[in-house]
């Protein structure tokens with residue numbers, strides 16, 4: 001079987017559409033949009049500050065899920081529709097047989113062994129998958145993702161957030177709240193966004209995968225991603241990836257893009273400009289690699 005390098009497709013596509021590119025409506029042609037995302041990623045990687053550069057380490061590829069049937073590798077990023085993509089992978093691999101992907105309970109999609117991770121394969125197999133399979137990820141505005149992690153794990157009353165309140169909330173309140181009561185420290189509930197921000201500023205953003213930068217989870221500059229999806233275009237991108245690997249029968253569950261602009265303003269206005277800049281610097285690689293900015297929050301960009 002002749003391996004298909006998806007990158008080649010982009011190359012020939014660029015050649016084909018070179019002249020009419022500017023005249024076309026990019027929204028109707030996901031491949032054109034893909035070309036500019038790839039260019040953004042490539043130039044972002046070329047210009048990346050040395051402190052963000054990561055050497056490729058096979059045992060750290062534990063966020064990349066493997067499907068051998070359709071030769072698909074998906075780097076999952078928590079808070080970016082990863083439950084639905086994990087469900088897709090379970091159906092592609094044959095782990096689950098359902099027509100409606102939502103019939104797969106989310107706890108099952110997130111269970112540790114629902115899908116094989118790239119880091120679990122032998123080195124030669126990792127190499128072979130990286131050379132021959134379609135590798136993709138889905139990104140999101142870094143601050144939206146951060147806010148989603150914060151509200152989901154520290155504010156919402158989900159049972160899963162109990163773990164976060166105990167594991168992180170108690171420590172955050174004890175360390176970053178002035179004069180916390182014994183009851184507040186014991187519960188770990190109701191961490192404020194400002195306290196959470198101070199925690200990230202002090203202890204870094206990689207303490208949990210829900211707020212770790214995509215640059216740390218997916219090594220986008222050390223690997224050759226074939227497709228860069230965005231949360232804002234999750235449905236179109238899902239269609240494109242599934243068509244690309246020859247799985248047009250899979251119906252990606254409807255995932256709405258929540259309009260979080262107002263919420264973003266509401267929470268980030270609780271921080272000083274200096275604090276926002278400091279948090280921005282923690283996620284700077286994600287901003288630059290995936291073409292996001294701060295205009296929505298500050299009214300101007302920092303870069």
Ligand SMILES: *[C@@H]1O[C@H](CO)[C@@H](O)[C@H](O)[C@H]1NC(C)=O
Pocket residue numbers: 057058059060
């Ligand atoms: C690769 O990552 C693992 C786990 O983080 C670490 O133990 C190991 O030392 C790393 N290897 C290299 C060569 O950096």
Ligand SMILES: *[C@@H]1O[C@H](CO)[C@@H](O)[C@H](O)[C@H]1NC(C)=O
Pocket residue numbers: 094097098
């Ligand atoms: C999935 O289930 C359907 C209906 O039960 C069945 O017809 C089909 O053969 C199954 N597919 C696989 C791959 O097991």
Ligand SMILES: *[C@@H]1O[C@H](CO)[C@@H](O)[C@H](O)[C@H]1NC(C)=O
Pocket residue numbers: 001002003127128129131132
């Ligand atoms: C995949 O990549 C490897 C190199 O790691 C190569 O030897 C192999 O022939 C390629 N093709 C297939 C179908 O595995």
Ligand SMILES: *[C@@H]1O[C@H](CO)[C@@H](O)[C@H](O)[C@H]1NC(C)=O
Pocket residue numbers: 183184187188189190
């Ligand atoms: C957290 O906030 C909720 C809602 O405002 C309140 O009911 C609860 O008592 C608070 N918990 C603690 C430990 O302060």
Ligand SMILES: *[C@@H]1O[C@H](CO)[C@@H](O)[C@H](O)[C@H]1NC(C)=O
Pocket residue numbers: 056130131222223224
């Ligand atoms: C990515 O592509 C470049 C150029 O084709 C190649 O030199 C490099 O080895 C590839 N990296 C990986 C991890 O496959």
